[in-house]
Amino acid sequence: MRFKDRVAVITGSGQGIGRAYALEFARQGAKVVVVDLNEENAKAVAAEIQAEGFPALAVGTDIAEGASVSAMVARTVEEFGGIDILVNNAAIFATLKMKPFEEITLGEWNLVQSVNSTGTFLCCQAVAPIMRAAGYGRIVNVSSSVVMTGRANYAHYVASKGAVWALTHALATELGTDGITVNAVSPHGIVTEVPRETITEDQWDSILADQALKRRGEVSDMVGAVLFLASDDSKYMTGQTLGLDAGLRYT
Ligand SMILES: NC(=O)c1ccc[n+]([C@@H]2O[C@H](COP(=O)([O-])OP(=O)(O)OC[C@H]3O[C@@H](n4cnc5c(N)ncnc54)[C@H](O)[C@@H]3O)[C@@H](O)[C@H]2O)c1
Incomplete structure (x- = not known):
C-alpha cells in the first residue's frame, strides 16, 4: 500500500498499458483517476x-x-482533494498509420503533436499549481525507444515522443524547487490486448534480433518501473528517462 492516500491521475488508461498502471496503482492504495478520450473505456476500467x-x-x-x-x-x-501523481500515458499510438515521411500530411503531423506532446504539456501545466502548493508531486511521462x-x-x-523526452528534462529543472520530480520511461515492443497495424510478424523477428532479452514485452513489464518513478523509492531521481526496452541496441 505504498500509495495509500495518494491521488494518481493516469491519462490514456481506458485500455492497453495505461489500464495496467491504473489497476496496480489502485491495488497499492492510490485513489485512481482513469482519464481517457474514450469515456466508455475509462468508465469500464474505473x-x-x-x-x-x-x-x-x-x-x-x-x-489536447x-x-x-x-x-x-x-x-x-x-x-479526491488533490493530485499527487500524474502519469502522462495517453497518446495516439495503436491507431496510428505508419507512412513514409513525405506522405505525412500537415494535419496528421499536427494531430499527433497535439495529443502526444502538447497533451503532455497541458496535463503537466494543469497539475503543477496543485503539486507546487502541496510541495510534493510525481510526474511520469511516457516517451518511446523510437526516439x-x-x-x-x-x-x-x-518527433512527438522526442518532445516528451526533452520536456521531461525541462520540467524537472523548473518543478524541482517545489519537491516535484519529473521522470520518463521509454517503452519498446509491448503487446497489449489492442490490435496494432504498426508491427508485422516479420518486423517482430527483426525487433527481437536487436533485443538482449529475446521475448515480446507485456504490460506487466512496464508497471513496476512506472510505479517506482511515481513512488518515494525514486525520491532523489528527476529528469531521467528509463529505457524499458529489453536491452534494445540503438546502433
Ligand atoms: N505498446 C508499445 O509497444 C509502446 C512502445 C513505446 C511507447 N508506448 C507508449 O505507451 C503508451 C501506452 O501505449 P498503449 O500500447 O497502451 O497505447 P494505446 O494506443 O492502446 O492506448 C492509448 C490510450 O490513449 C487514449 N488517447 C488517445 N488520444 C487521447 C486524447 N486526445 N486524450 C485522452 N486520451 C487519449 C486512447 O483512447 C487509448 O486509451 C503510449 O504513450 C504509447 O505511445 C507504447
Whole structure:
C-alpha cells in the first residue's frame, strides 16, 4: 500500500498499458483517476477497480484541449482533494498509420503533436499549481525507444515522443524547487490486448534480433518501473528517462 492516500491521475488508461498502471496503482492504495478520450473505456476500467474494492473516478478527457484538461483536474480535486501523481500515458499510438515521411500530411503531423506532446504539456501545466502548493508531486511521462532508433515511417510519432523526452528534462529543472520530480520511461515492443497495424510478424523477428532479452514485452513489464518513478523509492531521481526496452541496441 505504498500509495495509500495518494491521488494518481493516469491519462490514456481506458485500455492497453495505461489500464495496467491504473489497476496496480489502485491495488497499492492510490485513489485512481482513469482519464481517457474514450469515456466508455475509462468508465469500464474505473468499474473494474471499484469491483476490486478500491476508489476510482473516470473522467472523459481530450488531453489536447486545455479546457478539457482543466475540467478533468477540477473534477479530480473536487472528488479526491488533490493530485499527487500524474502519469502522462495517453497518446495516439495503436491507431496510428505508419507512412513514409513525405506522405505525412500537415494535419496528421499536427494531430499527433497535439495529443502526444502538447497533451503532455497541458496535463503537466494543469497539475503543477496543485503539486507546487502541496510541495510534493510525481510526474511520469511516457516517451518511446523510437526516439533513439528513429524508426522508419513513424516520423510524426518519433518527433512527438522526442518532445516528451526533452520536456521531461525541462520540467524537472523548473518543478524541482517545489519537491516535484519529473521522470520518463521509454517503452519498446509491448503487446497489449489492442490490435496494432504498426508491427508485422516479420518486423517482430527483426525487433527481437536487436533485443538482449529475446521475448515480446507485456504490460506487466512496464508497471513496476512506472510505479517506482511515481513512488518515494525514486525520491532523489528527476529528469531521467528509463529505457524499458529489453536491452534494445540503438546502433
Ligand atoms: N505498446 C508499445 O509497444 C509502446 C512502445 C513505446 C511507447 N508506448 C507508449 O505507451 C503508451 C501506452 O501505449 P498503449 O500500447 O497502451 O497505447 P494505446 O494506443 O492502446 O492506448 C492509448 C490510450 O490513449 C487514449 N488517447 C488517445 N488520444 C487521447 C486524447 N486526445 N486524450 C485522452 N486520451 C487519449 C486512447 O483512447 C487509448 O486509451 C503510449 O504513450 C504509447 O505511445 C507504447
